[in-house]
Amino acid sequence: QDVVAFSAQNTDKNIKADGNSRERSAAGSATTNDIPTLAFPSISTADFQFNHEKASDIIIQKVEEFLDKIGNGRLVLVDLTSGSRILNLVKVKAEQKNIDSSKFFTFVGDITQLYTKGGLHCNVIANAANWRLKPRGGGVNAAIFNAAGPALEIATKEAAGDAGCIQPGSALTVPLPSTSQLHKREGVTHVIHVLGPNMNPQRPDCLNNDYDKGCKILREAYSSLFEGFASIVR
Ligand code: AR6
Secondary structure, three states, rough: OOOOOOOOOHHHHHHHHHOOOEEOOOOOOOOHHHOOOOEEEEOOOOOOOOHHHHHHHHHHHHHHHHHHOOOOEEEEEEEEEOOOOHHHHHHHHHOOOOOOOOEEEEOOOOOHHHHHOOOOOOOOOEEEEEOOOOOOOOHHHHHHHHHHHHHHHHHHHHHHHHOOOOOOOEEEEOOOOOOOHHHHHOOEEEEEEEOOOOOOOOOOOOOOHHHHHHHHHHHHHHHHHHHHHHHHHO
């Protein structure tokens, strides 16, 4: 994947950012950095090959549903590049729906370096996990486990208990020990693992293009994720 973290452009945009800017690139001030914030990747739309149009509709629908339930918290959809199709689809749809851009916005950057490289403090980050909650694989899952170090693996095992896995459509909130680099460096106190629907025949539980099931599971996945964040905020 083409990893473009934070460019100079991001900093410039931040300086110019106003209440109407849909894509924040750095949140900056001490005040905004105290706001409980969930950064989340677009679940299922890369390795799991879920349709982007459908996924973007679901993200918007679920964000609208949950914005009132997260108190003063914020939701931020993150992806690695400004050319991200899913990020741009969501950005346009959020504008069309007039969603409050101080409560929900998109952000370009690596979810494991949002604070140090982008100035955006997110106390909670979501992971697009695999069903065994294993650090391996690629994508955002590997990036988060790598950045967090072994503390996340241990805490994840503890939180998952005997089952040791999660079902598609569900989420697991894991408090991140203060020994983890991701906690120390980025101020991340919780990781919420989310398992989305899979349309990739090379991965377990492929739905073979059954989008009735797939959309239902993706909606459940975002509900579980946002409920997990709401519980942390409360
Ligand atoms: N920061 C921000 N966004 C990222 C990063 C990052 N470091 N890395 C990837 N993305 P994916 P899925 C974006 O494939 O489709 C894993 O191997 C990416 O551009 O990570 O749900 C797991 O183990 C895309 O928009 O997750 C599972 O087996 C989004 O994150 C499987 O892939 C999700 O891409 C899950 O597949």
